[in-house]
Amino acid sequence: MNRKTTTLFALMVVIALVLGACGSPTPADSGDTAPIVETVVVTVEVPAAAPAPLPVPPAGYGVTLATVLERGVLICGVNSQVPGFGYIGADGSFSGFDVDYCRALAAAIFGDSTKVEFRAVTAAERFTALQSGEIDVLSRNTTWSTVRDTELGGNFVHTTFYDGQGMMVPTSLGATTLADLEGGTICVQTGTTTELNLADVMAAEGISYTPAVFEDADSTFAAYAEGRCDAVTTDKSGLISRRTVLANPAEHVIMDVTMSKEPLGPMVRHGDDQWFDIAQWTVFALISAEEFGITSANVADAKAAPASPEVSRLLGNEGDLGLKLGLSNDWAYNIIAQVGNYAEVYNRNLGPDTPTYIPRGLNSLYTDGGLLYAPPFR
Numbered sequence: 173m174n175r176k177t178t179t180l181f182a183l184m185v186v187i188a189l190v191l192g193a194c195g196s197p198t199p200a201d202s203g204d205t206a207p208i209v210e211t212v213v214v215t216v217e218v219p220a221a222a223p224a225p226l227p228v229p230p231a232g233y234g235v236t237l238a239t240v241l242e243r244g245v246l247i248c249g250v251n252s253q254v255p256g257f258g259y260i261g262a263d264g265s266f267s268g269f270d271v272d273y274c275r276a277l278a279a280a281i282f283g284d285s286t287k288v289e290f291r292a293v294t295a296a297e298r299f300t301a302l303q304s305g306e307i308d309v310l311s312r313n314t315t316w317s318t319v320r321d322t323e324l325g326g327n328f329v330h331t332t333f334y335d336g337q338g339m340m341v342p343t344s345l346g347a348t349t350l351a352d353l354e355g356g357t358i359c360v361q362t363g364t365t366t367e368l369n370l371a372d373v374m375a376a377e378g379i380s381y382t383p384a385v386f387e388d389a390d391s392t393f394a395a396y397a398e399g400r401c402d403a404v405t406t407d408k409s410g411l412i413s414r415r416t417v418l419a420n421p422a423e424h425v426i427m428d429v430t431m432s433k434e435p436l437g438p439m440v441r442h443g444d445d446q447w448f449d450i451a452q453w454t455v456f457a458l459i460s461a462e463e464f465g466i467t468s469a470n471v472a473d474a475k476a477a478p479a480s481p482e483v484s485r486l487l488g489n490e491g492d493l494g495l496k497l498g499l500s501n502d503w504a505y506n507i508i509a510q511v512g513n514y515a516e517v518y519n520r521n522l523g524p525d526t527p528t529y530i531p532r533g534l535n536s537l538y539t540d541g542g543l544l545y546a547p548p549f550r
């Protein structure tokens with residue numbers, strides 16, 4: 173045999189059989205309680221080895237980050253008609269919870285939260301915009317579902333807002349349950365989970381109704397405001413948001429009914445795991461910062477004197493977590509310094525001091541009874 177082999181190691185297997193431990197029955201008649209220890213030495217011959225090659229990244233890996241870096245700006249698909257989540261002001265500027273996620277992603281990539289271009293997309297056009305590469309990421313009150321995750325070629329990162337579908341009616345209608353809408357007309361937007369859930373829930377409850385279907389939120393809620401339908405349905409967040417821009421919000425009530433689960437969060441294209449990781453860990457950096465009590469106001473102090481090794485890694489003092497994502501090591505520091513932590517983003521857009529106030533509820537940290545929980549930074 174001309175193959176050069178080397179004995180690399182001898183594997184010593186020490187098998188300790190401790191009778192009576194770990195549930196092993198002690199023979200009743202043994203009378204000997206000393207553990208029996210048997211040592212087996214096995215010599216294994218393996219080829220003089222070259223180091224194992226690193227796994228080859230699949231085609232598509234890294235393409236998105238490279239494209240975004242070369243372009244010098246992130247293109248984020250957002251809503252423009254839902255105040256508090258994605259809204260375009262009279263001056264053309266975008267604001268909202270989903271919009272701030274885009275800014276956080278830009279801060280992670282460029283160290284500059286302003287290097288983002290917002291592209292307003294309707295419900296119906298959003299997935300094509302992502303698939304075609306017109307946008308790098310979709311951050312637009314979009315529900316994570318099986319078909320979107322498979323057939324529509326998307327990957328959802330961690331949910332940023334846990335929601336559920338609701339129903340709004342004029343207070344004067346006096347309707348408090350879905351059954352009260354029997355025979356009525358319900359305004360709903362096309363290209364949404366809303367449209368599909370409405371059909372499911374009403375069929376399951378045996379309630380007949382006529383859907384009035386519209387292309388975007390403005391036309392849906394305009395029809396509702398004109399009395400062309402008895403009720404309007406969408407995510408509760410959307411109802412709370414759009415009620416604030418009705419002529420007289422106090423004349424409309426959101427029923428105490430939850431028709432579905434709507435986990436809303438950012439979506440990226442299939443096929444680029446590096447980009448997915450960046451989008452995903454941007455969410456976790458926001459949540460983690462809230463868990464650690466790190467805010468835009470104290471992040472510089474937290475970096476100068478980190479309270480724990482994990483904070484040190486999160487803020488890029490130790491380790492190379494940013495480099496592993498393909499970013500600089502201060503990526504999370506930049507997110508927190510420029511955009512804030514999850515609570516700051518939430519409160520800026522949906523907090524008690526905003527017109528679109530939504531109590532945190534399920535969107536609280538797990539330590540406060542919510543569902544937000546970031547994996548370890550290590």
Ligand SMILES: N[C@@H](CCC(=O)N[C@@H](CS)C(=O)NCC(=O)O)C(=O)O
Nearest residue numbers: 253295313314315364365388389410
């Ligand atoms: N979360 C649901 C519904 C999202 C949705 O598109 N909601 C409407 C009603 S609030 C909306 O945002 N419309 C704004 C627009 O089309 O510009 C989904 O992902 O399908």
